[in-house]
Amino acid sequence: MIPQFNSFAAMVTALPTDKACREYLETQRWGGVPVCPHCGVVDANHYKLNVKGEFKGMYKCRSCKERFTVTMGTMFEGSPIPLRKWFMATFMFSAHKKGISSHQLARDLGVTQKTAWFMLHRLRLAFTDSNDSPLGGEGVVVETDVTIHGGKTKNMHNKKRAAMLKDKSMRNDNKTSISAYIERGGNIRFDVIDHNENEPDLLRKHVDTDSVLMTDTANAYVKVGKEFAHHASVDHTKDEYVRDGVIHTNTIEGAFSHFDRMVIGTYHSITPSIYRLIAMN
Numbered sequence: 001m002i003p004q005f006n007s008f009a010a011m012v013t014a015l016p017t018d019k020a021c022r023e024y025l026e027t028q029r030w031g032g033v034p035v036c037p038h039c040g041v042v043d044a045n046h047y048k049l050n051v052k053g054e055f056k057g058m059y060k061c062r063s064c065k066e067r068f069t070v071t072m073g074t075m076f077e078g079s080p081i082p083l084r085k086w087f088m089a090t091f092m093f094s095a096h097k098k099g100i101s102s103h104q105l106a107r108d109l110g111v112t113q114k115t116a117w118f119m120l121h122r123l124r125l126a127f128t129d130s131n132d133s134p135l136g137g138e139g140v141v142v143e144t145d146v147t148i149h150g151g152k153t154k155n156m157h158n159k160k161r162a163a164m165l166k167d168k169s170m171r172n173d174n175k176t177s178i179s180a181y182i183e184r185g186g187n188i189r190f191d192v193i194d195h196n197e198n199e200p201d202l203l204r205k206h207v208d209t210d211s212v213l214m215t216d217t218a219n220a221y222v223k224v225g226k227e228f229a230h231h232a233s234v235d236h237t238k239d240e241y242v243r244d245g246v247i248h249t250n251t252i253e254g255a256f257s258h259f260d261r262m263v264i265g266t267y268h269s270i271t272p273s274i275y276r277l278i279a280m281n
């Protein structure tokens with residue numbers, strides 16, 4: 001039976017050793033029958049190789065004769081960090097609403113900050129949504145909004161700040177605009193608006209046009225909104241936040257405030273490429 005756990009304490013109890021973690025991973029990944037990652041052959045009788053008289057998860061394929069372990073092709077591959085610490089890090093990373101810093105993780109796991117930083121990097125990559133198909137669909141409400149992050153003028157070089165204060169068109173040059181798309185009761189996706197793609201382009205890329213779209217009254221949404229099954233907007237400039245109980249962008253604004261707290265509380269200062277990597281869940 002696969003151990004079940006719904007808290008950190010329960011996981012540590014259910015999977016007390018690296019061996020238990022490895023067997024858990026084998027069950028989750030292979031359903032109990034080893035799959036050779038080199039040739040794809042599924043065989044309950046792939047050879048089990050002992051290391052110093054003990055089986056530690058190294059298999060040899062019966063078909064292609066290559067060696068493999070269950071971590072091959074996963075974020076755990078080739079890592080000298082014990083699987084149990086990886087499991088703890090994964091739990092903390094996904095459970096802590098505000099994210100977790102490498103310094104905190106290092107203290108919690110008893111590893112160096114450099115190691116923790118590396119683990120978090122792999123975790124963020126693994127948690128990044130690699131599915132590019134649009135969100136929403138017929139009858140699904142999708143909210144979208146944009147938030148601006150970064151580049152406080154007080155941290156800027158004096159000359160640059162003076163130039164920026166003079167020329168209003170430069171105001172957002174050092175900031176990152178982030179758009180987000182959220183299905184009510186479903187998935188969320190973030191994207192960084194750069195010079196190549198504007199908000200309507202991104203909207204077409206991330207949201208199925210059969211969806212019901214909810215936005216604020218920003219000009220960027222007016223024209224592209226007509227391409228969707230339905231488009232409703234609330235006018236924040238007139239203090240309108242909810243209309244008829246369903247027309248609002250409160251879900252996305254909640255997600256942004258969660259994102260803001262995470263950036264401020266954990267990451268302090270991040271570059272646009274990191275914004276792309278931070279996974280929300």
Ligand SMILES: [Zn+2]
Pocket residue numbers: 036037038039040041061062063064065066
């Ligand atoms: Zn093979």
